[in-house]
Amino acid sequence: MDKLKMHSPDLTQDNIAKIRALFPGCVTEAAGEDGKLRLAVDFDQLRQELSDSIVEGPQERYHLNWPGKREALITANAPIAKTLRPARDESVDFDTTQNLFIEGDNLEALKLLQETYLGKVKMIYIDPPYNTGNDFVYDDDFAETVGEFLAKSLQEDDDGNRLVANPETNGRFHSDWLSMVFPRLQLARRLLRDDGFIVVSIDDVECHALKRVMDEVFGEANFVASLVWDKNRKNDAKYFSVGHEYMLVYVKSLQELKDHDIKLRAPKEGVDEAKANFAQLRKEHGEDWEKIAGGMKAYYKTFEEDDPRLPLARYTKFDAKGPFRDDGNINWPGGGGPTYEVLHPETGKPCKLPKSGWRYPTKKRFDEEVAKGRIVYGPDETTVPRVRTNLFENFDQVLTSVRYSYAQTATLEFEEIFDGSRVFENPKNYKDLSLLVNYLTGPDDIVFDFFAGSGSTAHGVMHANSSYGGNRMCISAQIGEEVAKDSEAANYGFKLISDISKERIRRAGQKILEGECHPDWNKDVGFRVLKIDSSNMADVFYTPDQTSQADLLSRVDNVKPDRTAEDLLFQVLLDWGVDLTLPIHRETVQGKTVFFVDDTALMACFDAGISEELVKELAGHAPMRIVFKDTGFANDQTKINVRQIFKAMSPETEVKAI
Incomplete structure (x- = not known):
């Protein structure tokens, strides 16, 4: 019986396979560190394939580079052995909602979602942390000490003497910021539909660098617009009152929009x-x-x-x-x-x-x-x-690139949700995001924000659904960053930024339901909380060759003892690429717990002592997929017969084990 791999996809191998499809002579097989054969690229041959003249050495070209760029790309492609664990007690309408809230590092979240949402997301909006000259909470091992940066960027000689002045302002924090955002954009692009959009908020400090990075990741030809949001005035500024921010807008494929004559329009307000x-x-x-x-x-x-x-x-x-x-x-x-x-x-x-x-x-x-x-x-x-x-025949319009949205209004509306407390600084205006969601997406599309922050995007999606109609789904991801001690958030009782996000969505959803709602909305204000954690599988599952014979009896069960059957189910959903929002219900069949995902889209039983009689009854449901625990069968004969039973009773069913 085939086994699920139970880790995120190896994107490097996926990319190499795509290169092999285009240039078969440039890809070969080579032994990895573990001795197993893996695909490998002959880069000299590939460079020659992409050139119409003889390639001898490095050529000058127009591109953006910084110390750490290659490491960032490798990190984006490397697989991780992690999973998403459901948190029912923190969710709202867990069994029926179409929305997700993922708590954990968004780089890991993006990797875990690659198979499930590949090419399915219509709009990504992110408001990444702006570069303030500080290190980031995202643990990618990209943030460097001054010494490491100077050595890597050739600003220091072998004896540690500085070769340039002002090293603190000479690129270190720019490099750290670029290395943080670059792999996330690489992974985000894979999730977008061909007609999907990504919108990124940014300020003056990194706007130019972000534009260059997005040109590289999404293609300069797919740039749509740079929106300027006039937010506030600062009369205490020394030189100019800089009261604006930007949103860079790219589409996955501008050619896709042209081929289908897709134009963007928004209803006129009022x-x-x-x-x-x-x-x-x-x-x-x-x-x-x-x-x-x-x-x-x-x-x-x-x-x-x-x-x-x-x-x-x-x-x-x-x-x-x-x-x-x-x-x-x-x-x-x-x-x-x-x-x-x-x-x-x-x-x-x-x-x-x-x-x-x-x-x-x-x-x-x-x-x-x-x-x-x-x-x-x-x-x-x-x-x-x-x-x-x-007017009533000409009720839509093209949005202008200069927008007005006063930050004080957004702050006051946010504070109202939390009884007048400022538990989050500078929240984005959910009405602005609602406008963009309605402009860039259809009524049943998926919106994703992997820097969820205060939860403005999720609020904006609910507002768009309730105001304009539709049942858009929102996926939010936020790292469990601790709030500052003695802050208003801490005094209010919050420990993590992600706790603020979840509570904001809960309260905003209830407030929206209390008002007038569009008749074509399903009134889904819930969200299913999933937390990034280490794999449910014990180390022996991934490194069986490192397990001694003396340890085998103590490791018969390859699942960690603190993990539930529902934990296993969600790791299976991830591994099989099944929609994480599908309805789930459980039944007791012949004394065993069986999960039914969207009726028969996937069935799972992780109990021990599974008999042939139970297998036959489950096969009678003719599920698309079914999974068992490898050690869960009553005896070896049952385990051997599972595939034959399904081949006879439900030949279309895909059968696997963990």
Whole structure:
């Protein structure tokens, strides 16, 4: 019977296999440190394959480099023998929710999710720690001492003498930051769909370096936009009041968007509300357009200066189709447009031509717009016709790259969730993220944030679902970083940043449910907490050759004694690449506990003493996959017969053991 490998995939071997598919002559087999044959790349041959001239030595090229880059790439590809353990008591609606909260180092989380969510995520948003000149809490072994950095970057000679001045500001912390973010972006790219987006928040310190890294990881051609968020003012600044941050936006494949003619649009803020107001005024005043206009303009006057609904106030005319404006430009953009004859409907004479030609390429196309009521003529032919725009027919828009979002508002709304306490500094505005989620994703897509922080992304996804409709799933990952001692978070009772994230999602979800919700939302405000831990398997599972004969009897069971059956189940889900949010229920069958994942998508029984009768009953369910514990069978004969039983009763079932 085949066994599950029970560790994350070896991405180096995966990458080499892809190279072999393109350049078979560049890949061979070589013995690893353990003596086993592994795929290996002939780099000299590969370099020659990628060059149209003879390659002799290192060539100068345009690229970003820093001390530690190669180690970071190796670390991104190396497998880990870890797992995700469920924490029911910290979860909300564990058995039914579609959302995940992963507690642990996000580099490990990204590795563990590679098989399950490969190419399935529509949007990744991250707000990584900004470079403040300090080391990071992420334990990648990338953070170096000053001495290590100077030696590696050739800023120190063999005797330890410094070769350059100002070593502290000469790249060490930039290198540490790049080495921290680089492998995470490498792994994140693999999770994105071809039409998926990644959005990364950053400030001035590393914006230029982040752009270069993302160009390398995602491809310069897949850069979409650099968003600028005007957040606040600092009157105590010495030189300029820097009150903005950036969001760099990339798509996995811009060609995918072009091939499918995918365009991004967002609903104009307040259109639904304006519809409701207009309908009420029609009910009160019928077709008295003067009174209706007065009521709508009074409604417009309630908008504040920074209100996102303010553009609606430009629709100052009204008829049965609703608010409209008729001052639209009918000119061909750039000049040199078509000059066909358009007759005025009253005078019958040719209308005055727009300076750069008609906006519509043919007279037929122009007449179609007239029939739809989208062209407005002047009193006679001496006036150029204009374009009419109806608000209720033109309710979406392209987002601008400069956005306004005041940090104080986000902070106050966050503090309100925690009874006025500031348990987290500088939380991102969940409404901004909700806007981006709605703009970049569809109603059933997956959103992933592996620097969850205060939980703003999860809050934003719930807000988007409840406001715009849809059942988007959110995966959040946050390392269990300790809060500062004597901080408001510590005084409030929090020990870890991840505890703040989880509690924020709990409270925000309940608050959203108390308000008005979109009818097309499943009202899922839960999340399934999974914690990164060492493998459930004992060391003998991974290193059987290092186990002496005297130890065999004490290690018959290859599972650690403190692990539950549900712990084993989630490691199996990871290893098999099964969706971690599928519904799970357990039943007692012939006295044994059997897990049913999404009915029969996967069945598992990790009890001891499994008989042939039980195996036959489980085979009768015809599951897609089934897994047992290798040491769980009543006798060797049952273990031998398992595959034959399924071959006879359910030949499509994939059978494995741990």
